[in-house]
Amino acid sequence: MNSSRSGVVISVVIALSGCTELSKEGPTASAIRNQAALKVGSASNRSIFDYVLINVDDKIVHQFGKPERPSFYGTFGNAKSTPSRLRLGVGDVVQVTIFEAQTGGLFIPTEAGARPGNFVTLPTQQIDGRGLLDVPYAGPIQFAGRTVNDVQDEIAQKLANRAIEPQVLITLGNQRSSQVSVLGDVRAPARIDVNPAGDRVLDVLARAGGPASPGYETFITLERNQRKMTVAFDDVLSNARENIYVHPDDTVYVYREAESFLAFGATNSDITGSSSKIEFRASRITLAEGLGKVGGLDDSRADAKKVFVYRVMDRTSLESAGLDLKRFGPNHLSIPVIFQIDFRNPTAYFAAQNFDLKNKDILYVDNSGAYEVTKFLSLISTATSTVTSSAESVTAVGAARNTVLDFNN
Incomplete structure (x- = not known):
């Protein structure tokens, strides 16, 4: 009977070795590949996109920790931040x-x-x-x-x-020709006359009733002479330099967007009840605050050395930091970047406090090697328990059969 049990064990182990998972809710990957009428691209392990991997240290925090914010002042210049001389126009x-x-x-x-x-x-x-x-x-x-x-x-x-x-x-x-259009997510959209003494962005917003949404979710787009720039409302509110003067025929468009990041991997998001899409609910948040929103790293699964932030960055900002991007073609103006932070380093938490997350960043925490081994052993343990139970059933059936034969004899 031991040989029967061994045969069952071997059969189950062989069956498990040919499987990548024990149950499925859809077709297998091999079925999808084999039944395709046309296959496009390579099925090799080559990277889908070329990307830059940056290990975060004090220099990187200084260069990339506080991404440059969009600016009205920087876009429209110092000379254009003064009141314009109002001119007469058609319709006045x-x-x-x-x-x-x-x-x-x-x-x-x-x-x-x-x-x-x-x-x-x-x-x-x-x-x-x-x-x-x-x-x-x-x-x-x-x-x-x-x-x-x-x-x-x-x-x-x-x-x-x-x-x-x-x-x-x-x-x-x-004064019909010297007006500014204030549109979008404000309480009273209107065409607003420009005061000869000069009106700033916040002045015309106030005259349009102000933003209808929370400040940290409000963004302002200013369009002037076919140039435009979008700045967070809180940035205009907190930085007087961004509250520039509007000019006649400017368009001020206000809209609401809840900034967020995605979190995957070995975090405690299941415990905190948060989804993988996490809203900032603030004008800006740091990596440390982002980890706090998902409950931190999962002690039983996470590899603290392998915490990654995925981000698409402007080529110019990377080159200005001294990165050699020759491998990327000249037409690649947006470069995929992965930042890696080692939280085994005691100073990493200071870095995380000074490293801002950006809208649509992806936070990924890798599983530790020990956890992968634990998963494998758990699978083997489950399989062994199933096999043992099956073997015991076979033994019981054999014993019953022998009893019946003895009775008949």
Whole structure:
């Protein structure tokens, strides 16, 4: 009977050796490969993407720990961070008032009598599609694209030979050309008139009712003259330099995005009940905080030396840090990067406190070699228990059969 038990054990072990898993909820990988009508690409172990592996130390933390944040100030420059001189434009409604030094002139006749003041106010007019506006005795005047002072001086010069020391005052009634569009996730989207004293990004947002979502999930895109930049609302709020002046015809678009990272591998996310997609719920978080959100490393599974952060980075930022990227073609402007951190190193936790996670990063913690051995031994133990149980059943059946034969004899 021992030989029967041994045969069963050997059969089960052989069966297990040909399997990669004991149960499946779908087709096997070999079935998928074999039944394909067309196979594209190589099935070899070659890397799908070329990537850069960076072992994190103090130098790397200094270079990459605090990624450069998008900037309005850096995009639109220092010169453009001052209030723009508002100019008249098509559609603006203006009123022209002409003053003369004394009566008896072109607009103030001698018989004006007790008329208050030596001036005349012309009816309000709208600047036409050509940018022009007619002024009596001065003719069509180009208003659009010019400042109020420039137009006033030109009208006064053209009336100088007819009026008595004329002076001109232009009042802007409806400023339709000097507006900013504030759209998106604000409480009151609108076209907003730009204050001649200058309005900043936060000023026009306030006039549009402010963001409708939490600040840490709010982003602002400013578009000007076919250039655009997106900056986090909290960055504009916390850094006065980012709160630049808006210009007429700017578009300010506000939207909501919950920044997050993905976590896989040997973490305690099952214990904390968190999913593999973890939202920041803050304007920025560090690697240490990210690990805290998933409950830290799983002591029974994790290899503390093999904690990885996957990120796609701009080629320029890598080259400026001195990395040789010749292996990547010149057209590869985005480079896959994997950062590896060894948490067996006592200083690694200081590094993790100074290494920011970015939106859509992937955090991966590898299993330790001891855990892989434990999994294998557990599989063998399960198989052995099954085999032992089967062998005992075979022994029991054989004994019963012998008893029946003895009874019949």
